[in-house]
Amino acid sequence: MVGGLDDVVAAETRLSHVDGGAGRLLIAGHDVEDLADGMRFEDVAALLWRDLAPRAADAAETGRQLGAARRAAADMLPRLLQATGDLSPIEGLRAGLAMLADHDDGRDHIRVTAAIPVFMAALSRRARGLAPVMPDPRRGQAADFLHMLHDREPDPAHVAALDTYLVTVSDHGMNASTFTARVAASTRAGTVSSVVAALCALKGPLHGGAPGPVLDMLDGIGSADRIDAWLDEQLTAGARLMGFGHRVYRTRDPRADVLKRVVRGLRTGDNRIAFAEQVERAAIAKLAARYPDRRLDTNVEFYTALALEAVGLPRDLFTCLFAMGRVLGWTAHIFEQVATNRIMRPRSSYVGPWPDGRARAVAGG
């Protein structure tokens, strides 16, 4: 048995490739650094859905379809807000997506992708005692989200930074949430249901729930003179340092550098990056000393946290924002799974009691 399914190949995909040794990520045939250099959310949606979605369209038409679907999603807001009173944003989003039907008409991927920013902005505003702002279908997905969240014309630099973030996290091989999406899709559960399953897997702190805690860590450390003591205390207590380590990368996660550039572009004249880099260096050194045989380096979540903070986004939305980008990969993988489907059905090894009272491990159902 392989704990954590390490090195098990669960699917063939044309969507993305992670070379963990070289620290390289390809998405839809492009290096992530090139994709992040000027491509918008709609460009990457069109790229990932190309050849997979029925009636697949170019980026402009994809943008129009998403805009119209955001409008339709807004009609659900009264029901969503009524049903999710005391839930956190990610739990509210989970509830909201679960309210969408699986129509199986070739448009569910558009509906679910468009609903995420609409629901997220309204849930966040409700927490601040504010009424929802209606979507503007003429805007791109990133710009419309910022507009719905803040009810003002978004800063173009913030829109560009958010687009870069969404593109950077759009797909990433057989990560836990994508695998979950493919397992659900393999039962023919439907696109929306498979995305809801994926969102549940993303929520955990070992996957998509890490960036908020990264900022909590930086706040907890507070100042440069406390870095060593704070990190030592956490590691001694057996805690994981958020934003470090990865199942596949044996070197630095290339997405961390893309997002670090985003932070640099937005935060000039303060020492946030310098402080984060000090924490990063100390954390990597302490992890190397503790795990000399296992290289633990910076992952995407460390600079995600700083990039989203620099765009002025609240940390309780960070996991939802990850879903806003990763839904492109989930939906594309769902199409891919359905096109070549065989139901995912691994086996287990029985280690429980037998009627004769003798315990033994046996591979079976």
Ligand code: ACO
């Ligand atoms: N801090 C402290 N110790 C760590 C960390 C960390 N960030 N990462 C790994 N370790 C430890 C493990 O506890 C393990 O120790 P053990 O053998 O004593 O149990 C050892 O290093 C080896 O762990 P790995 O096999 O490399 O880790 P695994 O592949 O199981 O987990 C994971 C990968 C979940 C990302 C882990 O590194 C972690 O928890 N990181 C912190 C959370 C985080 O940043 N999550 C975001 C990941 S990126 C993403 O999903 C988009």
